[in-house]
Amino acid sequence: VTETTSVRTDDKAPHGPVESVPDFAARARAWLANNMPRVDPANLPEADRGAEGPWLRARELQKKLHAGGFAGICFPRDYGGLGLPFAYQKAFDNESRGYELPVILNTPTFTICAATILDTGTEEQKRQHISGAIRGDEVLVQLLSEPSGGSDLAGVITRADRRGDRWVINGAKTWSTSAFAADYGLLLARTNWDVPKHEGLTMFLVPIKSPGITMRRILQVDGGNEFCEEFFDDLELSDDAVVGEVNDGWAVASRQMYHERRAVGGGSEFASGIGAEGETDQEIDYPALLEATGRSDDPRAREMAGRALVRRAVQEQLISHVYHGVLDGSLPAAAGSIIRISHAETVQFEIDTALAIVGSAGVVDDGSGLSRYGDRFLSRQTASLGGGTNEIARNVIGERILGFPREHAADRGVPFNQVKHRRD
Amino acid sequence: MTDAANPEQVLFASTAQAFLDKEAPLSRVRELHATGASFDTAWWHRAAELGWASMLVPEELGGGSVSGDGVADLALIAEQIGRTVAPGPLHPVNTVLAGLVDADNAETHSATIEALVAGELIASWAVYEPGGSWSPGDTTVTATPTESGYRIDGVKDRVEAGEQSGVFLVAADCESTIRQFLVPADAAGVLVEGQKSIDLVKRYARVTFDGVEVGAEAVVGSAAQTPALLARQGQIAQILQCAEVVGILDTVLAFTVQWGLDRHSFGRPLGSYQALKHRFADMKIWFEACRATTGAAVADVAARAPSAEMSVSVAKSYLGDHAAPMLQHCIQLHGGIGVTWEHDLHLYLRRATLYRSMFGTPEEHNLRVYALTTEMENAS
Numbered sequence: 101v102t103e104t105t106s107v108r109t110d111d112k113a114p115h116g117p118v119e120s121v122p123d124f125a126a127r128a129r130a131w132l133a134n135n136m137p138r139v140d141p142a143n144l145p146e147a148d149r150g151a152e153g154p155w156l157r158a159r160e161l162q163k164k165l166h167a168g169g170f171a172g173i174c175f176p177r178d179y180g181g182l183g184l185p186f187a188y189q190k191a192f193d194n195e196s197r198g199y200e201l202p203v204i205l206n207t208p209t210f211t212i213c214a215a216t217i218l219d220t221g222t223e224e225q226k227r228q229h230i231s232g233a234i235r236g237d238e239v240l241v242q243l244l245s246e247p248s249g250g251s252d253l254a255g256v257i258t259r260a261d262r263r264g265d266r267w268v269i270n271g272a273k274t275w276s277t278s279a280f281a282a283d284y285g286l287l288l289a290r291t292n293w294d295v296p297k298h299e300g301l302t303m304f305l306v307p308i309k310s311p312g313i314t315m316r317r318i319l320q321v322d323g324g325n326e327f328c329e330e331f332f333d334d335l336e337l338s339d340d341a342v343v344g345e346v347n348d349g350w351a352v353a354s355r356q357m358y359h360e361r362r363a364v365g366g367g368s369e370f371a372s373g374i375g376a377e378g379e380t381d382q383e384i385d386y387p388a389l390l391e392a393t394g395r396s397d398d399p400r401a402r403e404m405a406g407r408a409l410v411r412r413a414v415q416e417q418l419i420s421h422v423y424h425g426v427l428d429g430s431l432p433a434a435a436g437s438i439i440r441i442s443h444a445e446t447v448q449f450e451i452d453t454a455l456a457i458v459g460s461a462g463v464v465d466d467g468s469g470l471s472r473y474g475d476r477f478l479s480r481q482t483a484s485l486g487g488g489t490n491e492i493a494r495n496v497i498g499e500r501i502l503g504f505p506r507e508h509a510a511d512r513g514v515p516f517n518q519v520k521h522r523r524d
Numbered sequence: 525m526t527d528a529a530n531p532e533q534v535l536f537a538s539t540a541q542a543f544l545d546k547e548a549p550l551s552r553v554r555e556l557h558a559t560g561a562s563f564d565t566a567w568w569h570r571a572a573e574l575g576w577a578s579m580l581v582p583e584e585l586g587g588g589s590v591s592g593d594g595v596a597d598l599a600l601i602a603e604q605i606g607r608t609v610a611p612g613p614l615h616p617v618n619t620v621l622a623g624l625v626d627a628d629n630a631e632t633h634s635a636t637i638e639a640l641v642a643g644e645l646i647a648s649w650a651v652y653e654p655g656g657s658w659s660p661g662d663t664t665v666t667a668t669p670t671e672s673g674y675r676i677d678g679v680k681d682r683v684e685a686g687e688q689s690g691v692f693l694v695a696a697d698c699e700s701t702i703r704q705f706l707v708p709a710d711a712a713g714v715l716v717e718g719q720k721s722i723d724l725v726k727r728y729a730r731v732t733f734d735g736v737e738v739g740a741e742a743v744v745g746s747a748a749q750t751p752a753l754l755a756r757q758g759q760i761a762q763i764l765q766c767a768e769v770v771g772i773l774d775t776v777l778a779f780t781v782q783w784g785l786d787r788h789s790f791g792r793p794l795g796s797y798q799a800l801k802h803r804f805a806d807m808k809i810w811f812e813a814c815r816a817t818t819g820a821a822v823a824d825v826a827a828r829a830p831s832a833e834m835s836v837s838v839a840k841s842y843l844g845d846h847a848a849p850m851l852q853h854c855i856q857l858h859g860g861i862g863v864t865w866e867h868d869l870h871l872y873l874r875r876a877t878l879y880r881s882m883f884g885t886p887e888e889h890n891l892r893v894y895a896l897t898t899e900m901e902n903a904s
Contacts, residue, residue: 387898399891406890409897410841413834414817421816431812438809445809495798497805502781504795504804 124184125191131168136161136199149204150317150326155239155281158202162236165202165372172210172234174369175218180231186369193374201373202236208277209233210370211363213240213286216355217305220344225305229284242356243287243306243330245275248521251492253288254297254350255511257521258332260289260304267291267304267342269312269335279328280315282308286356292347293517300516301349304341312336322479360487361436364443367423384408384454392468393458401457408453415446434500437493444490447483451476532590536575536597540604543574548610550868556611557724563611565646565688572643576601576614580621580760585630586638587621595760595826599767599818606771609875611725613685615764616648620693622760623649623704623753627745636691636706647706648689649757650680650731658884660695660754665733667696667705673739674698676707679732682882686729687718693744694733695754704744704753711736723874758883759825759836765879766818766839769847772872773811780804780854794857803853810846817842834896837889844886847876 119127148154165171166180173189175181182188214230217240221229232238246256258271269289279285285306292300306313312335317325344352362368386405387396395401422439425431431438454473455462462474484490498504511519547567556563572578579594579601581587589597598618605614617640624633624640639645651660665678676696683692692707692714709716713736719728745753784795784804794800821839824832851873855862862869880886 386894387901402894403887403890406892406894406897407841407845407886409893410838410890413838413893414813414842417816417820417838418813421812421819425812435812438812441805442809442813491802494802494805497808498795498801502784502795502801502804502808504784504801505793507798 121187121191124188125195128170128192128195131170132196132199135164135168136196136201138198139200148324148326149278150324152281154204155278158204159236159239161200161202162205162234166235171236171372172230173372175214175230175234179218179226180234189369189372192372196373199373203371203373204278205233205239206368206371206373207363208242208360209238209240210372211368212242212356212359213284215359215368215370216286216352217343219355220303220352221305222340222343224340225343229305232283238284239278239282241276241279241282241285241308243273243276243279243285244353244356245273247272247274247329251489253353254301255519255521256288256290256301258287258289259293260291260302260337262291263336265339267337267339269304269306269332269337272329272331274318274327274329276328276330278326279308279330280317284308285330286343286352288349288353290516291349294515295347296513297511297516297519298350300347301353302346303343303349303352304337305343306335306337306341310335320479320482322475322482324479357488358433361440364436364440364487367419383412384450386453386457389454389457389470392470393461395457404453404456408450411446411449415442418442432501434496437496437501440487440493441490441497444484448480451480530591533597533600536590537600537604539574540576540601541607543571544604544608544610548605548608548612550608550871553609553611553725553871562685562688562725562727563613568612568646569643571612571614572641577617577621577643578641580618581625581637581641585625585634586641587625593826595763596822598760599763599822602764602767603771603774606768606773606875607775609723609725609772609871613646613648613688615761616684616689617646618764619649619757619761620647620691623693623744623757624706626749626753626756628749629741629743629745632741633706633744639690645690646685646688647691647693648683648685649761650683650686650692650694650707651754651757652680652682654679654681654730658882658888660758661702661751663695663697663702665694665696667698667703669699670737673737673742674705676705676713676733676736676738679730681719681728681730683729683731685727686716686731687727689716689729692731693757698747701747702750702754703747704750705738705742706744707733707736707738707742711738713737721878723878724871726875726878755833759832761883762836762840763818763822763825765883766814766821766836766843769843769876769879770815770818772876773814773847773850776851776854776869776872777807777811780807780857783858800857803857807850807853810850814843814846834893837884837892837896840884841886841889841893844880844884844889848873848880851876 162171170192172181173184173192174186177183210233214233217225217229229238229240233240244253246258248257249255258269258273260267260269285308287304287306288301289304290300291302312333314331316329318327318329319325363371386409390396390401390405419439422431422435426433426435455477458470458473461468461470463471465471495507499506578587579589579598591597602614621637621640624630624637640647653664665676665680667674667676676694680694690709692709694705694707695702696705707714713734715732717730719730721728781804784800785793787794795804817839821835824835855869858869861867
């Protein structure tokens, strides 16, 4: 798979003179004011990604965007987008602050799945699924991790066997983000067991509501149940479900991971709308926290809060530095892992700081509402686990940026059916 | 800051590097230390000929910078200096110049500015006071108006290169208003006593002003603009530190990574051990963050952005928190040789530790960041 640039322009340019970015922004501003609901940025509607309602709402909002001609700004026109460069998307994002947008569709639907289908899918897949997502008719997810897998993503044991002219899927997937709300998933399965692990994988586009798929929600410590696990029992697929080449599914999965890393740092042109998804995603307001705990004039609390604000500011500066560094070649593409870890460490530092500031009000519900910081602390590690663990990201930095030898892998070059999977 | 995009800047940086490689390698730093010297004034004169004291000075006052962005060029030199923790009064001279050229009576001081640009004169900002923390707006030194000017009384300390300075820029209380004055080091009543620092060559001084008479023309800037001048001087001093620390970290990280590749234990390179590889990875993250936040601070100061005060405190806090601990990690990764006098690691650690605590500790800057945040919220 070749790298695509972040700017996509289309062969099918719109007729007539090309609209300038400021003109586009002005048109977006007027359209947003007349068509989209306004929100108070300080008091966002709760978008619990684990509930059904926000997903129905997101589809509705996406349909509005599509009807208004502001959906899929950077996707090619052939697949339902506008075929415009990133600058137009950024201008739209800027105009759309303060409006309710279907931001939960950004990841994984647009920034990862649709982006990967665009890179690796067949013409028919692109026409059906990218357009479907842009119209608000399709939610796409990833079916990658497995209960036995953890960080060893290529070690999947979900199998796809050939039966006549059909593929038959058996196995299990887990940690599938928002799969319950999805229409299609990109599923990685093993199609050849006689070759090393990366060489025998195939990617499939699977209709989620199929017979042969049983889905279960995973309840997380913070009460969230967005993640799902799926069990596949003789799920049948035809050849047109294959994305990329048979036995070359790792190339497709690599493309997903590439798009995922870009999306995390805010560097995806396929995301539309910016800002927090809901209350639990909101920035900690330290002055409000100090006021709530009566510590506004406490130098110790102010110093702690100041340090957390420093970390937050540096994280933003680092995202921009790495984004531009990768663009101008002064940093390798693997530098996305730098942001990945520093994001997790910053989240951790902020949550720890908030917990320290609120004291016992964080652990006993005294009616102040501050116990939510205790709750956030309990699921603190989520940021260090999701989308690949910090430890894997540190290996990436150590090996692909600094050039240290790769970790020993007992399965490297070994046919997958001879790899040891558990203690004897 | 190191996005030396234009060819003039690249040439300027490489000339500086060649000069430093030849004239101020680590061995020279050790030699100076062995003889108890801080720096050679003739050497500084040559550095000034390369433009190291002209970058913040407008052309009409005899200065100029290669890229037209003097703050960025100055940060570039500071970063190069960090590579060999070179000696010299780059920080005090340019910090004083930042105040002089911004003063609305800069013309009055044109002879001093000219001598500083030429490297013939060394000046230093006398802002700290004995026992006091970083608080440039507060002073116990007094300037009492006289018939012909002012009489300065009081004590400053931690004045960088104080023993070699010909003139001090002194913040003093003048009838309950803070003002700054240029006071010649050889004026009657000025007593300069050297102070060693943790660094091998950076020396400081305690400067006592005992009934020192200066003329009316010694004042720098109006009363109204003095807080802004103090802020600007502080910002310049602080970004110089940050940029120099980026040069230190870049250099030390590079040779420590090389060590991790070359040094073998139990038949494997050190960097192949995951515990060490992850430590290296963390340092790479912190280093890029140090570079990012320093770059942002330099850009804001260069643009005189309203956010400069915030960006500089963010960078000073982050580097103060991370740089010296990173160097301690590098020492650990080197093993026993890292704590020997022969190895150069301690030269870098000394400079980074000095800067951690001068011109505001991370804790002081955290308080500043918090205060600025609440001010912004109240203003909006």
